[in-house]
Amino acid sequence: MYQVDRAYSYIFYVSLVLYLVSIFWGLFVTPEDFVQGNSYRIIYLHVPASFISQSLYIAMAIASAIFLIWKVKLSAYLVRSIAPIGAITTFIALISGSIWGIPTWGTWWVWDARIVSTLILFIMYLGLISLHDSFSNHEKADKFLSILVLVGSVNIPIIKMSVEWWSTLHQPASITISDKPAIDLVMLYPLFGSIVGFAGIVACLVILSSKLQILRRERNKSWIKNYV
Amino acid sequence: MFNFEFNSLAEAFLMQSQNGQNHGIFVWSVLIIVFVSILATFIFYKMSIKKITKKLK
Numbered sequence: 001m002y003q004v005d006r007a008y009s010y011i012f013y014v015s016l017v018l019y020l021v022s023i024f025w026g027l028f029v030t031p032e033d034f035v036q037g038n039s040y041r042i043i044y045l046h047v048p049a050s051f052i053s054q055s056l057y058i059a060m061a062i063a064s065a066i067f068l069i070w071k072v073k074l075s076a077y078l079v080r081s082i083a084p085i086g087a088i089t090t091f092i093a094l095i096s097g098s099i100w101g102i103p104t105w106g107t108w109w110v111w112d113a114r115i116v117s118t119l120i121l122f123i124m125y126l127g128l129i130s131l132h133d134s135f136s137n138h139e140k141a142d143k144f145l146s147i148l149v150l151v152g153s154v155n156i157p158i159i160k161m162s163v164e165w166w167s168t169l170h171q172p173a174s175i176t177i178s179d180k181p182a183i184d185l186v187m188l189y190p191l192f193g194s195i196v197g198f199a200g201i202v203a204c205l206v207i208l209s210s211k212l213q214i215l216r217r218e219r220n221k222s223w224i225k226n227y228v
Numbered sequence: 229m230f231n232f233e234f235n236s237l238a239e240a241f242l243m244q245s246q247n248g249q250n251h252g253i254f255v256w257s258v259l260i261i262v263f264v265s266i267l268a269t270f271i272f273y274k275m276s277i278k279k280i281t282k283k284l285k
Contacts, residue, residue, distance in 0.1 A: 027255065028232055028240060037245025041255050045262045088269055096258045103251055201266060208273035215280045228284045 001211070001227055008207050015200020022193030030187050039103040042096055044190060048198035050093040053121060054156055056086040056202070061153040064146035076142035077217060079149060080132050081209035085202060087125035094118060097170075105169055113162035114170035117155060124152045138217065 026044035033040035060082045067075035097115065098108040109115070128145055135141035163172045174182040181188050218224045234240040243252035 023259070027259075028234060031233060032245060037247055037249060038243035038251040039245070039254050041243070041251075042258050045258050049262070085269070088265055092262055092265055095261055099254050099258050099261075103249060103254055205266075205269055205273065208270070208277065212273060212276050212280065215277065215284065219280070219284055224284060228281050 001214070004207055004211075008204060011200050011207075012204045015197050015204065017197075018193055019197025019201060022190045022197055025190040026187075026194060030190060033187075036104055039100060042100040043187075044194045046093060046096040046100060047191060048195045049089050049096060050118070051195055052199055052202050053086055053090040053093050053118075054159060055199075056082050056089060056206075057121065057125075057149075057153065057156055060086065060149050061156075064149040067142065067146045068150070076146065077213045078206075078210055079142070079145055080129075081213045082206055083125050083129045083132070085205045085209055087122060087129065088205075089202060090118065090122040090125060094122060110169050112168045112170050113166040114159065114168050117159040117162050120155055121159060124155065128152075 023044055027041050030041070032038050060079050063075040063078045063082070066072050067079065094115075097118075101108050101110070128148060131148065132141045132145045135144070162168060163170055175188070175191075183191070215224065215228075234243075241252050241256070242250045243255055244250050
């Protein structure tokens with residue numbers, strides 16, 4: 001906990017500066033998009049949120065597997081801590097996507113495979129939080145939560161591949177590991193910066209959320225009394 | 229150092245595209261929603277931790 005406290009401020013300030021610089025670069029310096037006009041600048045806020053919302057679920061699934069296999073208590077705390085942060089990032093992804101849709105598609109919502117699967121992710125995050133909080137027995141809640149997270153992880157490849165499997169209004173991925181990026185490098189650099197910066201800020205939120213979870217769950221232990 | 233896309237604050241606020249539409253309202257709304265959501269989450273966790281730490285002391 002002491003080491004995490006020390007690392008927290010470094011991660012926070014470096015990520016915040018990187019995020020703000022990248023957003024400034026994306027909003028004011030990069031050129032206008034030929035097709036979408038200036039509305040494309042929402043990419044610097046939407047893409048990091050969307051990418052991180054899915055990454056957080058993968059992190060939850062890994063922590064759930066660790067908890068179920070090796071019974072590491074900290075993993076169970078981490079699963080419960082990530083869920084609200086995942087819900088917030090998914091909410092940002094959905095709202096920013098909807099607002100982007102108004103000038104680009106002419107509508108704020110379509111029942112498109114990518115959008116619906118992201119909405120399911122948001123509902124899943126909320127459901128997981130409610131499920132955990134509905135149990136009075138924390139150990140039982142951790143077990144059920146971990147199993148459900150693993151079952152729900154099937155939605156992540158669906159979100160990723162939805163634009164390939166179905167004909168969607170949502171554009172296909174502009175950046176892939178195997179192909180050359182579909183967007184110009186001038187637009188790509190600030191996008192990378194905003195993704196890394198946002199990831200750092202979200203990591204700080206996960207640290208705070210985990211700290212709160214540990215303090216709540218371990219409040220009767222002697223080491224917590226020494227820590228505070 | 230920078231080659232800014234907009235010549236004035238008013239232009240940056242409106243973000244008029246080549247098709248004549250003003251996209252500033254969409255971009256700025258998203259920016260506000262993102263910043264408020266993140267800030268509110270930070271404040272919530274910081275306050276909750278402070279509250280529980282006080283109780284434990």
